[in-house]
Amino acid sequence: MGKHNFGYFFHEGLSNMFSHGFMTFAAIGITVACLLIMGTFSLVAVNANSLLQDLEQENEILAYVEEDFTEEQARALQAQLEAIPNVVSVTYISRVEAMERFTAQYPEEEMFQDLDPDILRDRYSLKIRDLKQLSQTKEMVDDINGIAKVNAYEAVAGGFITVRNVASVVCIALIAILFVVSVFIISNTIRLTTFDRREEIAIMRMVGATNGFIRWPFVYEGFMLGLLGAAIAFLLQWGLYEAVAQGVDTNDALQLIDIISFQELWVPVAVTFSIAGILIGVGGSLSAIRKFLQV
Amino acid sequence: MIRLKDVEMVYENGTKAIQGITLTIEDGEFVFLVGPSGSGKSTIIKLLTGEVEPYAGRIMINGFSTSNISERQIPLMRRTLGVIFQDFRLIEKKTVYDNLAFVMRAVGASSKEIRQRIPYVLDLVGLENKAYSFPTELSGGEQQRVAIARALVNNPTTVIADEPTGNLDPERSLELMDLLVKINALGTTMVVVTHEKNLVDRFGKRVVTIDSGHVINDSVGGYVGGHIHG
Ligand SMILES: Nc1ncnc2c1ncn2[C@@H]1O[C@H](COP(=O)(O)OP(=O)(O)OP(=O)(O)O)[C@@H](O)[C@H]1O
Numbered sequence: 001m002g003k004h005n006f007g008y009f010f011h012e013g014l015s016n017m018f019s020h021g022f023m024t025f026a027a028i029g030i031t032v033a034c035l036l037i038m039g040t041f042s043l044v045a046v047n048a049n050s051l052l053q054d055l056e057q058e059n060e061i062l063a064y065v066e067e068d069f070t071e072e073q074a075r076a077l078q079a080q081l082e083a084i085p086n087v088v089s090v091t092y093i094s095r096v097e098a099m100e101r102f103t104a105q106y107p108e109e110e111m112f113q114d115l116d117p118d119i120l121r122d123r124y125s126l127k128i129r130d131l132k133q134l135s136q137t138k139e140m141v142d143d144i145n146g147i148a149k150v151n152a153y154e155a156v157a158g159g160f161i162t163v164r165n166v167a168s169v170v171c172i173a174l175i176a177i178l179f180v181v182s183v184f185i186i187s188n189t190i191r192l193t194t195f196d197r198r199e200e201i202a203i204m205r206m207v208g209a210t211n212g213f214i215r216w217p218f219v220y221e222g223f224m225l226g227l228l229g230a231a232i233a234f235l236l237q238w239g240l241y242e243a244v245a246q247g248v249d250t251n252d253a254l255q256l257i258d259i260i261s262f263q264e265l266w267v268p269v270a271v272t273f274s275i276a277g278i279l280i281g282v283g284g285s286l287s288a289i290r291k292f293l294q295v
Numbered sequence: 296m297i298r299l300k301d302v303e304m305v306y307e308n309g310t311k312a313i314q315g316i317t318l319t320i321e322d323g324e325f326v327f328l329v330g331p332s333g334s335g336k337s338t339i340i341k342l343l344t345g346e347v348e349p350y351a352g353r354i355m356i357n358g359f360s361t362s363n364i365s366e367r368q369i370p371l372m373r374r375t376l377g378v379i380f381q382d383f384r385l386i387e388k389k390t391v392y393d394n395l396a397f398v399m400r401a402v403g404a405s406s407k408e409i410r411q412r413i414p415y416v417l418d419l420v421g422l423e424n425k426a427y428s429f430p431t432e433l434s435g436g437e438q439q440r441v442a443i444a445r446a447l448v449n450n451p452t453t454v455i456a457d458e459p460t461g462n463l464d465p466e467r468s469l470e471l472m473d474l475l476v477k478i479n480a481l482g483t484t485m486v487v488v489t490h491e492k493n494l495v496d497r498f499g500k501r502v503v504t505i506d507s508g509h510v511i512n513d514s515v516g517g518y519v520g521g522h523i524h525g
């Protein structure tokens with residue numbers, strides 16, 4: 001029965017594509033749309049996640065030491081704080097240091113300049129690992145004997161986490177739906193070409209072609225549709241990303257947002273698009289030619 | 296060799312098309328299959344090509360047995376057969392040459408084998424000048440000769456023809472039968488279903504007469520009169 005005849009299957013698949021120009025166009029179009037929406041959501045999520053990570057890195061809890069503790073007593077708390085699971089780093093800041101930072105931050109406000117450092121407390125700056133456990137961590141810090149008060153920006157962190165979680169759920173749901181729609185449209189396109197070729201298929205079967213031989217051109221067709229869709233979607237995604245990045249970059253209100261450059265992202269985007277495109281295409285063709293599995 | 300043993304065939308709607316047929320066709324034989332309309336001739340052809348399965352009994356075709364053939368082996372069994380239909384069933388948008396190349400490629404022939412085999416087969420059926428014509432540019436008789444070339448091109452052991460002359464005038468029919476006899480003389484087993492009394496009489500070959508799904512006569516040179524219409 002011989003080897004796999006790439007040239008023949010490729011040629012047949014290609015001629016199938018050209019014989020149904022409009023449907024081919026529609027199938028590639030829907031694949032591009034699917035990948036583009038999937039890609040855009042994923043890239044937004046990737047950027048949001050990176051922003052959140054920056055935030056997490058900056059996220060600190062301030063734990064104020066009881067006023068009547070001496071510096072020695074205060075420094076002794078360090079070990080206890082370090083023992084808390086979610087705490088990454090513990091930095092002691094004496095009231096004098098705190099005062100210096102404070103006045104450095106507001107150099108123009110004269111009324112702060114000659115404050116007595118005693119009105120401030122010694123404190124610890126704690127960096128934490130997981131924002132989701134912020135409130136538990138805060139309680140544990142609070143329970144330590146010698147810690148008077150704990151300051152944490154729970155509301156801000158909580159808000160960011162909600163945004164990220166909602167974004168991922170919407171993203172996954174949307175991708176799943178679009179994936180199914182794309183497979184369905186490709187499947188119908190290829191079913192149309194099998195319908196057109198039913199006479200040829202009947203003759204092939206009559207002379208003893210194997211099912212595999214009959215199926216391969218359609219699998220190639222799906223593969224090419226998917227890959228072509230992936231290539232077009234990649235180029236569009238690139239252009240779109242650069243345009244949005246430029247817009248964010250030149251917008252003063254959005255200066256805090258640091259967009260990841262496409263140079264860092266193009267390899268995973270290209271690989272994901274190709275794999276998704278091929279899955280959509282081959283999945284569609286296999287679903288279209290299921291009936292040839294039976295004799 | 297083809298052997299049918301107590302074969303019965305019932306269609307899904309309950310029609311008992313074949314009601315117990317036992318028949319042996321040796322390699323190299325030429326057999327006419329005759330009988331009235333609806334007697335079951337085409338059903339026998341479909342049983343031989345594996346298009347339908349017997350309800351009871353056993354069919355052996357060139358070393359394959361329907362009782363234990365696997366799905367994967369059906370294509371291999373079909374490669375031992377060349378089939379010709381009344382309505383030719385050529386691909387209209389392919390040239391004569393491409394119609395033949397198409398079925399050779401379908402069973403994995405190389406380009407070299409294709410280039411060597413097609414001129415030989417076209418020469419055999421007398422269409423060496425029509426290789427690059429499209430089926431619609433040919434007469435009915437020429438189209439049927441393309442169909443014969445296609446049935447032969449993969450070098451089958453057995454050629455099966457279901458009313459190959461049904462769409463041809465008497466003179467073309469005779470030419471075509473002559474061609475089938477010539478191909479049989481080259482060693483291919485030939486099973487031909489036909490309505491045409493005159494032709495059957497003329498060739499003096501083995502004739503199997505079917506009626507209502509039974510074999511009612513099996514003899515050389517003739518058939519039971521009065522049963523053949525059309
Ligand atoms: N696909 C089918 N479904 C149901 N019944 C069928 C089918 N094909 C044929 N039959 C019935 O089976 C019987 C045998 O049909 P078959 O086609 O084998 O006859 P035939 O001898 O080839 O007739 P003809 O000379 O007219 O071609 C007939 O009664 C026919 O109506």
Ligand SMILES: [Mg+2]
Pocket residue numbers: 336337338457
């Ligand atoms: Mg018939």
